[in-house]
Amino acid sequence: MIDKVNPVVAPITPHNDPWDPIRSLRRHGKHVLTSVELTVTNLCNMRCEHCAVGESLTMTEGPRIPVADVLRRLDEVEHLETISITGGEPSLHAGTVRDYIIPVLKYARSRGVRSQINSNLTLDLDRYEMLAPYLDVMHISFNYTSAEDLHAVGFVRANHTAGYHAAATLYERMVKNTEALSRGGMFVSAESMVNYRTHEKLADIHRLIAQMGCQRHEVHPMYPSSFASGLPMLTVEQFRTAIDKLLDARDPDLWMLFGTLPFYSCSSVEEDQRILKRLRTAPNVTVRNDPDGRNRLNVNLFTGDVFVTDFSDVPALGNMHRDTLEQVFERWKQHPLQKSVDCYCPAAQCCGPNLLVVDSYYKEVDFTSCKAVV
Numbered sequence: 335m336i337d338k339v340n341p342v343v344a345p346i347t348p349h350n351d352p353w354d355p356i357r358s359l360r361r362h363g364k365h366v367l368t369s370v371e372l373t374v375t376n377l378c379n380m381r382c383e384h385c386a387v388g389e390s391l392t393m394t395e396g397p398r399i400p401v402a403d404v405l406r407r408l409d410e411v412e413h414l415e416t417i418s419i420t421g422g423e424p425s426l427h428a429g430t431v432r433d434y435i436i437p438v439l440k441y442a443r444s445r446g447v448r449s450q451i452n453s454n455l456t457l458d459l460d461r462y463e464m465l466a467p468y469l470d471v472m473h474i475s476f477n478y479t480s481a482e483d484l485h486a487v488g489f490v491r492a493n494h495t496a497g498y499h500a501a502a503t504l505y506e507r508m509v510k511n512t513e514a515l516s517r518g519g520m521f522v523s524a525e526s527m528v529n530y531r532t533h534e535k536l537a538d539i540h541r542l543i544a545q546m547g548c549q550r551h552e553v554h555p556m557y558p559s560s561f562a563s564g565l566p567m568l569t570v571e572q573f574r575t576a577i578d579k580l581l582d583a584r585d586p587d588l589w590m591l592f593g594t595l596p597f598y599s600c601s602s603v604e605e606d607q608r609i610l611k612r613l614r615t616a617p618n619v620t621v622r623n624d625p626d627g628r629n630r631l632n633v634n635l636f637t638g639d640v641f642v643t644d645f646s647d648v649p650a651l652g653n654m655h656r657d658t659l660e661q662v663f664e665r666w667k668q669h670p671l672q673k674s675v676d677c678y679c680p681a682a683q684c685c686g687p688n689l690l691v692v693d694s695y696y697k698e699v700d701f702t703s704c705k706a707v708v
């Protein structure tokens with residue numbers, strides 16, 4: 335069993351998802367900054383086709399902002415509830431894990447703040463085990479039914495062609511690491527994207543995620559963000575069909591978390607209302623409101639730039655060298671883009687659409703004048 339340091343109180347469950355912005359909206363009567371995402375590296379050993387930050391990935395990188403300066407900025411965030419660590423592959427260098435990530439995780443634990451790392455889990459197990467005593471959620475991307483699938487998508491953006499054997503080695507390590515960490519008590523949450531490659535095999539992907547012992551399967555439709563903008567886009571109908579089939583085949587004992595869905599309770603489309611009802615009433619299924627642009631900011635730990643998300647086209651809204659994170663968040667709240675999706679229907683437990691979804695499917699809709707039908 336993993337030896338937890340200062341274990342935090344309430345466990346993360348379908349009834350307690352600290353990343354959902356609706357919790358702080360209810361508590362404070364307005365959106366407040368509760369969630370900070372830290373980009374700790376732009377390096378990665380893979381180049382996935384679907385990677386949200388693919389354009390930012392580099393082969394080398396300079397020094398990070400000292401961790402003490404970052405902790406000082408985090409300390410100023412009064413209502414901080416969650417910290418997410420992202421990259422690149424945050425654990426690509428063991429030194430980053432030891433000297434940077436672990437101090438941030440220890441800080442989070444000392445404040446009762448929940449933590450998550452986004453990782454591909456393809457490196458040596460021992461660097462992930464180093465994180466285990468301090469980490470709440472190990473978040474991985476899992477969009478595969480076999481090593482062939484990983485070979486097809488994992489190096490699409492690399493300037494070399496990875497051989498099947500190399501891809502298969504990474505796939506096997508990812509599976510073995512996931513199994514070992516899950517067995518040891520780590521909360522591994524595997525995310526699958528619904529996209530043109532996966533939408534007809536989500537049930538098989540789900541089965542593997544359950545077999546690996548993950549505690550949660552996250553499912554998010556993929557939208558054409560700047561990096562993935564060249565990939566084929568699914569229709570809303572295709573997303574609905576894929577989710578229906580997945581719900582038909584799923585393991586009801588495994589928590590499923592859906593996010594950034596393109597259907598809302600204010601829709602006049604009967605099929606949207608039907609699938610939302612299905613999601614609301616299915617056991618162990620939750621739908622998370624989108625943290626991006628609601629309760630979260632992303633900080634680039636090389637430049638200090640602060641963004642609404644780590645992958646949006648919205649330019650930096652400030653810089654941690656000169657702004658507090660609360661100041662940047664207040665700036666975002668006055669931004670016309672934020673105001674364009676600032677709606678809230680308590681009866682539907684919905685606090686508005688994701689900007690990428692609006693841009694992809696609902697450009698003509700003014701959500702601020704819509705109301706949920708429940």
Ligand code: SF4
Binds near residue numbers: 679685702
């Ligand atoms: S909060 Fe916005 S998106 Fe959600 S149901 Fe209401 S009007 Fe629609």
